Amino acid sequence: MNFDARYAAQSFKSVGTRPIRPDGVDKVTGRARYGADFNMPGQLVGCILRSPHAHAKIEKIDTSKAEKLKGVKAVITATDLPDLTNGDAAMYDILDNCMARGKALYDGHAVAAVAAIDARTARQALKLIKVRYKVLPHVTDVDEAVKPSAPLVQNDVFTAGVDPRPTKPSNIARRSQYGHGDVDAGFGKADIIVECSYRTEQTHQGYIEPHACVASVNSDGTAELWVCTQGHFVFRQHCAGLLGLDVSKLRVTSSEIGGGFGGKTHVWIEPVALALSRKAGRPVKLVMSREEVFRASGPTSATSIDVRIGARSDGTITAALATLRYSCGPYDGMWAEIGAMTAFACYDLENVRSVGQEVLVNRPKTAAYRAPSAPMAAFAVESAIDELAGKVGMDPVALRIKNAAKEGTRSSYGPVYGPIGIGPTLEAVQKHPHMNAPLGRNQGRGMACGFWFNFGGQTCTDLNIGVDGTVTLAVGTVDVGGSRASLSLVAAEELGIPYEQVKAVIADTSTLGYNDMTDGSRGTFSSSMATISAARNAIAVMKERAARMWDIPVKDVDWEDGHARARGKKHGNLPPLSVKDIAAAAPKTGGPIAGHSELVADGAGVSFATHICDVEIDPETGATKVLRYTVVQDAGKAVHPDYVEGQYQGGAAQGIGWALNEEYIYGEDGRLQNPGFLDYRIPVCSDLPMIDTQILEIPNPNHPYGVRGVGETSIVPPLAAIANAVSNAVGVRMTHIPMSPPRILAALDGKKAG
C-alpha cells in the first residue's frame, strides 16, 4: 500500500491539544481490567515451582504425590513443553527460561507448575513436588563471570564475534564492535586524556502490575489468552510456536497494562499457563507474586564499563573508546551491543570505538528496560565527559555543544544523522534558568545527555465510521503510555471532527492484522502513521459517497476541514456534507464506511535529551535528596503534550530510583536477597521534586506530522546527570550506581582519608 510518509509542515487543530485521557475514569474508579481482573468459567489457579539454587543440575522431578492431591488438575514439567523450536536458538532460550530443561540456571528458574481448583491447593501441591538437584558452582557478578576461573553458566557457549573462534567455552557469549577512524592516532593528538571504570547494578523495571494471564486451550486446537503484555501479536506467535498451536487459532487479548517499560515484551508465564490448560482441559489463571516478578522476570543488565576519552586543550574530542560488559542472565543477548551503539551517539567524533561483551551470569534472563542498555553507557560516558570538561577547564555544557553531533555527522554506530535535536537540547539547557539558580551547602548540580534510536515496524489499523458519524479506531499497538488519546487526536485531525467523536480501542489478535509490539518508542509513531493512512483511505470512500449523494463525478469532490465540498462553480449551490451527513446516508450509498491501513512504519527519528539535576547530600547519613530536576527533549511533534511531558517525567523518576536506590542484591549462595518493594526501594512521590519539562519539536522528516518516539529517551540521561550532581556535591567522582548512602559515605570517608 502506497503511503507518502514524508513530513508536511502543516498547521493543526487537534494535534498538540491536551484533552483528558480516555482511560482515566476507568483507571481511577477501578473499572479498568488488568491482567488478573479477567475470569473464565471453570477456571483453575496456576502456580509455579521455582529453583532455590542459582545453578543446579535437575536430576529428578517426582510429581506423583502432587498429582494425587485432591483438587489438583494438572502438573507439568519441561517434558510437557517439548522442544518445537527447530533450531531457533533465541526461541529455545525462551522455552528453557519458561521451564528449566535439565539445569536450573538462576534462583527462581521455573522447574514445574501446577493447576488446581484454588490457590491453597495449588500451593500445597507445589510442596509435594520433589526435585533432586545437584548444586553446581555459580557466578552472579559481571566482572567475576569474565574471569577465566569463573564457573561456566553454559558449557557450550563459545564467544562469538572473535576470530579465530575460541576453542574453550566462556561466559562471554559474544563480542561486538562499533566505531570509525583511528582511535590510537586520535589519542596521540590529545592534550588531555581521561580514563575511568564504572559499574551499574542490576535493576528491575518495577512496573506496578505483576505478570498475569488467563489461558484456555480447547480440545479442538483453538485457544484463548487474556494477558497483560506490551505486544499481544508477538506473544501469540511465541506461544503458538512453543506449544505447537496454529497462530490463527490462538486468540490473544491484551488487558490494560499497569506498566511495562520493556519487561512485558517477553513471555514468562504465558506458555506455562497454556500448557497447564491443555493438560487440565480447563482455563488456568496464572499471576506472578511480586517476589516472582523480581526473581524470575527480566531485569536489566548489571554492567562494568571502561571509558577513555582524549581531547585537545580547546575541548575538541580527538578520540573516544569504551569497553562495555553487560550481564545477560544465563542466555546470550544483545545488551552490550546496544550499549556499544549508544555510548557515544551524542557526539561528532572523528575517532571512536566501542566494544560490547555479552556476559552470562546465574541471574534471571535480562529483558529490555526502557531504552535498554543506553542509560548505563550514558552514565559512564557522560561522567567521563564531565571529568574531561573539568580537566580542560571548560563549562560542561559548552564542551558538549562544541562536540555535539549534528545533521551530517556520522554516528558512532554507523549511519549519518539527518536533522537531530542534541544541539538544540544542549542550547536550551545552557539558556535555562535552572542552570544559573544558586546552590547551597552540600548541594551540587549535574547535567547529562542521552540518545535513543526509536523504532517503527509492522503496523495495522482499522478506522470505522458509525452511522452517526462517530469513529472507532482499532489499533494493534498496546497502549502503554497514552497512545489511545494520541491516536484519537490524529484521527480527529485527519477527518476534521472533534476528538470526542473518536474512540480508540486495542483490537485482539483475531480481529486485526499483525502488529509489532509497543517497544522502541514506536506506539504513537507507527500507529499514528497507520491511522493517518487509514483516515485518508476513509476520506477517499467518503468522497465517493458524497459524489453519489450529489450525483456528480467524484473528481469534482474535495475534502476540506471535515467536509466534502463540491468543486467549481457548476456545483456551487451544493452545501458541504459533513462526516455525519455522509455516514447517515451510508446504508443507501454503498454500506459501511471504513478505512484500513497496513504498513511498515520505517524512518523513525532518533531522539536526544539533556537533563539538569540539583541534589543535596546529607554528610551524616549519605542520603541524597533531589532538589530540582529539568528534562529537555526533542519530541519531533508532541501529539498530546500532557502525555509527552508524562513520559519525560516518568523516565526521570525511574532514573532517579536507579541512580540512588535500586539494586539487585545477591547473597554468597547466589540467591536474591531483596525480592520485594520493601527492600528494593523505588522512588515514591515524596522522594521526588516536581520534574520540569521542556518539549522541543525538531520534525522527523519521515513522518507526516514530524513525530518521533518519546517514551524511552528520558531514562537515558538521569543516571549520569545525578552522578554528576552528586559528584559535584561531595567532591568525589562517583563511579558506582546506585549511589546509595553507604557508597556516598564511603566516598566521603575516602576523601577525608585523602
Next chain:
Amino acid sequence: MVAVTLWGSVAAAAGGAETIDIEAKDIRELFGKLAEQYPGLEPLVENGIAVAIDGVIYRDSWSKELPRDAEIVLLPRLAGG
C-alpha cells in the same frame, strides 16, 4: 553496484567484512545476495536486519530501492523497551 557497510555483530557474522560491493536494486535483492555470499549472515537476514539508507533505518521493506550513490549501512535488529 552499491557499497554496503557492515557494523557490529553483522560484520562479525560476515566473517569480519566491513564493506561489501553488491549489485542490488532493492533491499530484497541485497538480502538475497548477502545470504548467498556470506552464509553466516543468513540467520540474521532471516530473523531481521536493519538497513540504513542515507541515515534512515528500514527493517522490513524489501521493496525499498537502493539508490546508487546512497550510503547503506547494515545494523543488527535491536530490542526496545
